[in-house]
Amino acid sequence: MNVPSGVNLVFHSIRPGGGMERYVMDVIAELCRRGISVRGIARKVDWHDAPQGAEFVVMRDRTPVSRLNNLLFERNALHACRPDWKTIGISRVPGAVDLAIVGGTHIGHLHDKGKRYPGLFDRLTIRHETQFYRKAKLIMPHSKRVAGEISQLYDIPVSKVAVHYPPVDTQKFSLAAREKREAIRQTLGIRSDQFMLLFPSNNHKLKGAELILQALQAFGGKVILVVAGKAPLQAPHVVNAGFCQDMPALYAAADATILASKYEAFGLVGPESILCGTPVLFANTIGAVEVLREPGCYVFGRSVDELMDCLQKVVNLREEGLPRSPEWVGQSLDYPYSIFMHVNNLLSLLG
The missing domain is CATH 3.40.50.2000 (Glycogen Phosphorylase B;)
Structure with missing residues (x-):
C-alpha cells in the first residue's frame, strides 16, 4: 500500500x-x-x-x-x-x-x-x-x-x-457511554418504567416520522419518542432533545434507536447505537441492514403493523433484560x- x-x-x-x-x-x-x-x-x-x-x-x-x-x-x-x-x-x-x-x-x-x-x-x-x-x-x-x-x-x-x-469512532461510541444512562434519562424526564425510543433526525418526513407516530399510538405513554435533531416534532408522547453534542450518552440512555427512512443509503446511527449497547429498529429500506444483525438490529417492513410488531418484540426483550456486553456488540455488527x-x-x- x-x-x-x-x-x-x-x-x-x-x-x-x-x-x-x-x-x-x-x-x-x-x-x-x-x-x-x-x-x-x-x-x-x-x-x-x-x-x-x-x-x-x-x-x-x-x-x-x-x-x-x-x-x-x-x-x-x-x-x-x-x-x-x-x-x-x-x-x-x-x-x-x-x-x-x-x-x-x-x-x-x-x-x-x-x-x-x-x-x-x-x-x-x-x-x-x-x-x-x-x-x-x-x-x-x-x-x-x-x-x-x-x-x-x-x-x-x-x-x-x-x-x-x-x-465508527470506537473511542467515542462504546459501552462506556452507559455510565451516563440514568442521568440523561432523568434530564429528559423518562421514568424507569417507560421505554425510551430514540429518533435521530434532521428531516422528519424522510426519516419516517409519520409512520413511527402512527405505530406509537398503540403503546400510549409506555413508549416515549425522543427526537434528536434541530427541528422539533410536535406529537403526544414525544420529547424534543434538540441537537445533541453528546450522542453516545443519548444512545446509551435509550432502550432502542429507530429509523424508518424512505431512503437511507447506510444509516450510521445503527452501528453507533449498537456500540453504545442500544439495539436499533431499522426499516428494510436502510442500507445498514446488510451488515447489522440481531440481537442488535431488528428489521421491519415500512408498514404500521410490521413496525408495531417489531417494537413490541424489542419492548418485551427490554423487560426480560437484554445483555450489554462486548459479545452482544460483536454478534450484531457484521463488518470491519x-x-x-x-x-x-x-x-x-x-x-
Missing part, C-alpha cells in the same frame, strides 16, 4: 453533524494521525480543534440559493486542490478524482421519494453526479444498495466499484467497522 504525502478531500460541509459530516471528520482525523496531510475543500467549515496536518479552503457562497451554491461549489472545487496530491471526491464534482466516495445517489433518492418528474436542480445534480462517477478512477459506495444504483442507474462498470461500509481498517481500505483504493 503506497501512502500519499497528502490528500485533497472535497465535501461541501466539514463541521460537526450526523452521517456524512461525521464520517468526513473521522477520515480526516485518521489520515492526519498517520502523518498524511489533508486539504479539505468545502463551502462551510467549523472545526475549532482540527488535527495538525489539516488545512481548509472555504469557497464562499455566491448566491442566497443553497442548491445553486452547491452546484457552483461542485463545478469549481477541484481548482482549489493541490495537483501533486491524490483527490477524494465526496461532493459530486464533475471532474476527475482518484476516488469517489458515495453515501447515496440522487436518482435513488428521487425514486424512493416517488418523484417521477425531476426538477431543474435535480437534473443538474444528476448531470454532475453522472460525470463524477464516469471520470472517477474508482468508486467507493457505502453499501451494496448504493453500488447497485451506481451500476444500474448510471451505467457505470461494476469493475470500478468497491463497497466499503462506513466506520473501525476507522483504522476503513482508512486502510481507502488508502489501498487510492493506490
